[in-house]
Amino acid sequence: MINVAVLGASGRMGATTCRAVESAEDMALVAALDAGDEVAMAVRAGAEVMVDFTVPSATEANVHAAIEAGLHCVVGTTGWTADALARVDEHLKERPELGVLIAPNFALGAVLAMRLSAAAARYFESVEIVELHHPDKVDAPSGTARHTAAGIAAARATAGVAPSPDATTEDPDGARGAVVDGIHVHAVRLRGLVAHEEIMMGNPGEQFTIRTDSFDRVSFMPGVLLGVREVAMHPGLTVGLDGYMSL
Numbered sequence: 001m002i003n004v005a006v007l008g009a010s011g012r013m014g015a016t017t018c019r020a021v022e023s024a025e026d027m028a029l030v031a032a033l034d035a036g037d038e039v040a041m042a043v044r045a046g047a048e049v050m051v052d053f054t055v056p057s058a059t060e061a062n063v064h065a066a067i068e069a070g071l072h073c074v075v076g077t078t079g080w081t082a083d084a085l086a087r088v089d090e091h092l093k094e095r096p097e098l099g100v101l102i103a104p105n106f107a108l109g110a111v112l113a114m115r116l117s118a119a120a121a122r123y124f125e126s127v128e129i130v131e132l133h134h135p136d137k138v139d140a141p142s143g144t145a146r147h148t149a150a151g152i153a154a155a156r157a158t159a160g161v162a163p164s165p166d167a168t169t170e171d172p173d174g175a176r177g178a179v180v181d182g183i184h185v186h187a188v189r190l191r192g193l194v195a196h197e198e199i200m201m202g203n204p205g206e207q208f209t210i211r212t213d214s215f216d217r218v219s220f221m222p223g224v225l226l227g228v229r230e231v232a233m234h235p236g237l238t239v240g241l242d243g244y245m246s247l
């Protein structure tokens, strides 16, 4: 049995994760914690793995507290910067036996979309990303879109591909969206949506679109449970669930 603590347990993802852990035959939910609770409570409850679905402003401190307390971490919360990841990497040198998985998206389709778009991006002149979410989401662009853009940009740089052509010189209202690692990212917030992403690529006379849709938060659960099962076997920091998959 793997003893699991969930941080952010009263939230949309945390509550869904608690139900998934309780339904898993090889896991026990020993602590369901939220704002105001301390990571020490998870340790006292006998947790081995902490799952964090909280808020971008809290997640880094939660992970450092978990490392300090000797817990493996599976983190779905977004908002991670390169500097914040580097600090976790550094902290883990003090506890080399611990694993930390930080994944912007646990849905299989989203993981595949990120990998496939990075593989395809060098073959297309233009690439843009549209991410679409429920209007209660606090961050924009989404963590998934940021990670997708970073993967595409790295692949294009390695292949020596020129930036996407864009003759826009007049855009006083920001209609061309955010620019993440040189890739334009457009964020839609609409009641009724859950989590969706479209990666659009274009060449003269053709278009290639990769789309992933999470219609329900249960779509993230197989990935979260995979993370919980595997994290102790992957010491150090892993960014992205694909690090635990054979792709």
Ligand SMILES: NC(=O)C1=CN([C@@H]2O[C@H](COP(=O)(O)OP(=O)(O)OC[C@H]3O[C@@H](n4cnc5c(N)ncnc54)[C@H](O)[C@@H]3O)[C@@H](O)[C@H]2O)C=CC1
Pocket: 007, 008, 009, 010, 011, 012, 013, 014, 033, 034, 035, 036, 037, 053, 054, 055, 056, 058, 062, 075, 076, 077, 078, 079, 103, 104, 105, 106, 107, 143, 220
């Ligand atoms: N990696 C993935 O597959 C997915 C990631 N997410 C991300 O997960 C995060 C949470 O999303 P939702 O559940 O929709 O948000 P939510 O707002 O429904 O839940 C967040 C919960 O965290 C709690 N919280 C805030 N500060 C805390 C602290 N310091 N300690 C403990 N709990 C604290 C809040 O009280 C709330 O219950 C977001 O960053 C979102 O982008 C969401 C869906 C999938």
Ligand SMILES: O=C(O)C1=N[C@H](C(=O)O)C[C@H](O)C1
Pocket: 078, 104, 105, 133, 137, 138, 141, 142, 143, 144, 145, 194, 195, 196
């Ligand atoms: O807040 C959400 O809902 C989601 N957040 C993650 C993100 O920012 O990419 C993952 C998924 O898109 C749902």
